[in-house]
Amino acid sequence: MNKIKLTINNQTVYHPMEVDVLSIARKHFIGIPYACCGGGCGLCKIKVLSGNYEIGMASKTALTDDERKEGYSLACKTYPKSDLVIEIVRI
Ligand code: FES
Secondary structure, three states, X not given: OOEEEEEEOOEEEEEEOOOOHHHHHHHOOOOOOXXXXXXXXXXXXXXXXXXXXXXXXXXXXXXXXXXXXXXXXXXXXXXEOOOEEEEEOOO
C-alpha cells in the first residue's frame, strides 16, 4: 500500500493513499472543520498548494468551478494521488 506525505498547515503526517484528506486529518487529530462528510456543506474547504489529487462528487454550491480552478477542494472529497501540501480555509 502506497503512503503519501500530507502537510496540513505545516503539520506533516504519512498515511496510505486510498483515503480522503478529512479522514487522514481526523485520524491524526488535525482540526479541519466539517459537518456532512459528503461534499455538501463546504465546511471542510481546503486550498491545495502542491501535489496531485482527485475530487469526488461534491455540490457546486459547496465547491464552485472557479474555486476548483484556483486549487480549492473539499477535504472530505479529496483523494491524494501524490504527496500533498494544503492549507485549511477558514470560512
Ligand atoms: S464536510 Fe461537508 S463538504 Fe466536506
